[in-house]
Amino acid sequence: xxxxxxxxxxxxxxxxxxxxxxxxxxxxxxxxxxxxxxxxxxxxxxxxxxxxxxxxxxxxxxxxxxxxxxxxxxxxxxxxxxxxxxxxxxxxxxxxxxxxxxxxxxxxxxxxxxxxxxxxxxxxxxxxxxxxxxxxxxxxxxxxxxxxxxxxxxxxxxxxxxxxxxxxxxxxxxxxxxxxxxxxxxxxxxxxxxxxxxxxxxxxxxxxxxxxxxxxxxxxxxxxxxxxxxxxxxxxxxxxxxxxxxxxxxxxxxxxxxxxxxxxxxxxxxxxxxxxxxxxxxxxxxxxxxxxxxxxxxxxxxxxxxxxxxxxxxxxxxxxxxxxxxxxxxxxxxxxxxxxxxxxxxxxxxxxxxxxxxxxxxxxxxxxxxxxxxxxxxxxxxxxxxxxxxxxxxxxxxxxxxxxxxxxxxxxxxx
Amino acid sequence: xxxxxxxxxxxxxxxxxxxxxxxxxxxxxxxxxxxxxxxxxxxxxxxxxxxxxxxxxxxxxxxxxxxxxxxxxxxxxxxxxxxxxxxxxxxxxxxxxxxxxxxxxxxxxxxxxxxxxxxxxxxxxxxxxxxxxxxxxxxxxxxxxxxxxxxxxxxxxxxxxxxxxxxxxxxx
Numbered sequence: 001x002x003x004x005x006x007x008x009x010x011x012x013x014x015x016x017x018x019x020x021x022x023x024x025x026x027x028x029x030x031x032x033x034x035x036x037x038x039x040x041x042x043x044x045x046x047x048x049x050x051x052x053x054x055x056x057x058x059x060x061x062x063x064x065x066x067x068x069x070x071x072x073x074x075x076x077x078x079x080x081x082x083x084x085x086x087x088x089x090x091x092x093x094x095x096x097x098x099x100x101x102x103x104x105x106x107x108x109x110x111x112x113x114x115x116x117x118x119x120x121x122x123x124x125x126x127x128x129x130x131x132x133x134x135x136x137x138x139x140x141x142x143x144x145x146x147x148x149x150x151x152x153x154x155x156x157x158x159x160x161x162x163x164x165x166x167x168x169x170x171x172x173x174x175x176x177x178x179x180x181x182x183x184x185x186x187x188x189x190x191x192x193x194x195x196x197x198x199x200x201x202x203x204x205x206x207x208x209x210x211x212x213x214x215x216x217x218x219x220x221x222x223x224x225x226x227x228x229x230x231x232x233x234x235x236x237x238x239x240x241x242x243x244x245x246x247x248x249x250x251x252x253x254x255x256x257x258x259x260x261x262x263x264x265x266x267x268x269x270x271x272x273x274x275x276x277x278x279x280x281x282x283x284x285x286x287x288x289x290x291x292x293x294x295x296x297x298x299x300x301x302x303x304x305x306x307x308x309x310x311x312x313x314x315x316x317x318x319x320x321x322x323x324x325x326x327x328x329x330x331x332x333x334x335x336x337x338x339x340x341x342x343x344x345x346x347x348x349x350x351x352x353x354x355x356x357x358x359x360x361x362x363x364x365x366x367x368x369x370x371x372x373x374x375x376x377x378x379x380x381x382x383x384x385x386x387x388x389x390x391x392x393x394x395x396x397x398x399x400x401x402x403x404x405x406x407x408x409x410x411x412x413x414x415x
Numbered sequence: 416x417x418x419x420x421x422x423x424x425x426x427x428x429x430x431x432x433x434x435x436x437x438x439x440x441x442x443x444x445x446x447x448x449x450x451x452x453x454x455x456x457x458x459x460x461x462x463x464x465x466x467x468x469x470x471x472x473x474x475x476x477x478x479x480x481x482x483x484x485x486x487x488x489x490x491x492x493x494x495x496x497x498x499x500x501x502x503x504x505x506x507x508x509x510x511x512x513x514x515x516x517x518x519x520x521x522x523x524x525x526x527x528x529x530x531x532x533x534x535x536x537x538x539x540x541x542x543x544x545x546x547x548x549x550x551x552x553x554x555x556x557x558x559x560x561x562x563x564x565x566x567x568x569x570x571x572x573x574x575x576x577x578x579x580x581x582x583x584x585x586x587x
Contacts, residue, residue: 009477013511016485017504021550024500028551044493048445055449127494130447131502132458133547133555134495138448164496174496179554200556261455 042167045138049170052127053140060124117231119271120154121145125263126170135178135202136161137263142169150229152269158235158257159183159223160266171268175260176236177204184226185236185254187215193224196236196254204237206252213250215242221254231272429473429584439583440466440487448494459565461536463487465573467506468535469580471513472522480517484510498551505542509535525574532570537562 004011123139141147143166151163153173161181165172174181177198185196185206192213194206206221219239225232237256245251431439443466451458467487471480488506492499513535516522522531540562547553 009481009511009515012478013481013507016481016507020485020489020500020504020507021546024498024504024546024550027498027500038493038499040489040499041493044444044490047441048448048494051445052449125452127448128451128458129495130444130451130463130491131495131497133553134497136496137452172496178496180496200554263452 041165045167045170045172049127049138049167052138053170056124056126056140116273117269117271118273119269120267121147121270123147123153123171123266123268125266129172132202133179133200135175135198135260136164137173137175138170139173139266139268140170141268142167142171144169146270147171147268152230152234152272153266154230154234154269155258155263155266157259158237159230160258160260160263162229163268173266176256177202177260182227183230183236184224185221186224187239188220188222190215190219193226194252196221204254204256206239206254207245207249209250209252211244211248211250215239215250215252217242231269428475428587430587431470431473431584435583436470436483439470439580440483440490444487444490444494447491459568460572461539461569462572462576463491463502464506464509464536464539465532465569465576466580467510468513468532468573469577471510472517472528472531472577473580473584475514475517477511477514477518480510480512480514481507482510484508497547497553501543501547501551504546505539508542509539512538528574528577529570532573533563533566536566536569540565 121141123141125137126140127138129136129138139147139153147163147166149163149166153160153162159176161173161175161178163171164174175198176183176196179198179200181196181198183196184193186193187206187209190213192209192215194209196204196206198204209215217239221236221239223230223232223234223236235257237254237258239252240255241253243251243253440463443462447460447462467480467484470483474480474483484506485503488501488503489499491502491506495502513531516531520527520531522528544555544557548555
């Protein structure tokens with residue numbers, strides 16, 4: 001009895017440590033995704049997160065009042081700048097939509113299924129795990145908002161992580177720089193696939209890329225879609241350093257595009273649709289149009305011919321579908337093609353469809369799938385490499401007055 | 416800097432009110448989860464550990480120290496995605512050690528507190544490293560310079576935390 005009293009503290013210490021080690025061992029053995037969340041976690045999260053949520057709300061409200069009502073310096077200049085940007089982007093959008101249409105047609109030809117982010121939910125980051133070794137954050141949306149485990153979390157800049165645990169009104173998001181995370185990724189230009197992992201130091205590395213491959217620094221890293229969580233083509237980051245790694249693989253360091261240390265608002269991808277691309281018209285005719293576009297075309301009409309065109313005609317070489325007048329089938333006017341009759345004969349050659357056309361189509365479709373994934377959501381589109389398809393296709397010939405792009409007027413035309 | 420050996424009768428034992436006992440650890444865990452989002456450099460600090468050491472050295476009761484450490488550590492674990500017990504075990508050891516040492520040493524002076532905090536920070540990290548790597552199988556990296564620098568940073572903050580705790584502790 002005396003011994004027990006004398007070593008009471010030590011005995012309690014050993015008892016408490018033993019209980020915790022035992023509990024730890026049980027957790028390690030039983031860890032799986034289907035295991036329900038432990039009550040102690042729910043208590044802890046329910047204790048801490050309401051205060052975090054309140055503080056974040058106060059912080060945002062104060063900031064909004066300040067920025068929206070008092071601190072308006074430079075707003076006019078910013079407004080002017082944004083208007084100019086909108087004009088630039090409108091022009092860019094015309095080109096992009098044409099590329100997107102083209103990509104969709106090619107995808108349809110290949111029976112290519114693509115994933116679209118069809119629904120997202122904005123969430124506020126309210127807290128972190130508080131540990132350098134557990135790189136995760138809490139968001140203010142939970143089960144009651146329809147959040148489920150394994151949903152992808154992104155920002156306009158790039159991917160952030162995935163939902164790991166869901167509580168009533170909050171969720172725990174595992175960041176991509178945590179050592180237990182893994183994301184299927186591929187390199188944009190070389191199309192090499194690997195697994196993106198975090199390191200204990202908080203860095204992000206791309207693993208499982210063979211050491212005999214050449215990976216340039218600065219190359220973009222995109223999601224490959226292979227993990228079943230992130231749709232294909234979302235921007236992950238850029239390669240910063242490539243070094244020989246252990247065994248046969250390269251050690252590729254990646255700088256995440258999203259600033260994971262300063263997260264404030266994120267988007268939770270709540271719905272991803274997988275569907276096959278549907279062409280606007282029959283596939284064969286569209287393929288012809290595409291191939292025809294890549295082949296040498298008829299030279300431009302003389303300038304005097306253009307002068308005789310109707311008002312509203314665009315200048316030669318300038319593709320302006322917005323100003324084109326449907327139904328006016330005069331050459332020299334940038335307008336939708338009626339049937340593509342001028343270009344059809346050139347395209348329907350077996351050599352063209354079996355030879356140069358198919359690889360080009362395959363390559364573009366692959367690239368386009370990268371950009372197509374985020375098309376369902378404006379923010380989701382941000383991380384995608386929208387410029388890639390344009391870079392991959394061979395240079396277009398000089399624009400001719402006939403614009404072989406799908407337009408509403410062209411859809412009704414017979415083929 | 417004064418580090419003196421004192422007998423059990425010479426040292427003063429303090430207690431904390433129930434609200435302080437509950438709210439201070441909760442606040443520490445809350446701040447540890449909240450501040451790194453706004454101030455990234457704050458992730459180098461371990462505020463719950465400093466509170467554990469502060470409580471343990473003031474109470475000078477190994478039993479209270481280990482239970483406080485265990486409670487704070489498990490609370491901290493619950494917010495991470497790792498198994499519960501990693502911080503729990505580490506802080507239990509620190510709570511027991513700090514209170515045991517608090518009986519032997521006079522830890523009322525800033526210098527003593529500074530050294531004590533560095534020492535227990537390293538102990539905490541060593542225990543955490545061993546458990547995380549050996550039992551849970553996490554990939555861990557160990558760097559003595561990093562640990563000592565982090566320990567020094569925590570010790571500086573610890574002096575401030577202990578001064579705040581001095582204000583709420585009550586003489587028994």
